[in-house]
Amino acid sequence: MQVPDIICCVDCGQSAHRMTEAPEAGWEAGDIVAYRCRGCNDRWDIVIDDPAEHHPRWDGLDGFDFRQFLQERGSQQKD
Numbered sequence: 001m002q003v004p005d006i007i008c009c010v011d012c013g014q015s016a017h018r019m020t021e022a023p024e025a026g027w028e029a030g031d032i033v034a035y036r037c038r039g040c041n042d043r044w045d046i047v048i049d050d051p052a053e054h055h056p057r058w059d060g061l062d063g064f065d066f067r068q069f070l071q072e073r074g075s076q077q078k079d
């Protein structure tokens with residue numbers, strides 16, 4: 001399994017460099033990889049997904065954020 005050396009920081013858009021060394025046996029799903037952002041110095045802990053367990057949903061709702069949906073619904077009801 002491949003893990004990127006550099007990811008893009010969600011907060012500031014700068015590059016975040018991997019701090020965690022690759023395990024001798026290689027990366028496995030569920031491993032946590034830490035990154036440190038060069039821009040805002042934030043630490044990012046990324047849990048490795050198992051691509052084999054990631055099936056797109058048949059109804060096309062993959063990635064649907066249910067919490068955000070509830071928040072939006074709640075704010076609408078207040079109006």
Ligand SMILES: [Zn+2]
Pocket residue numbers: 009010011012013014037038039040041042
């Ligand atoms: Zn950053």
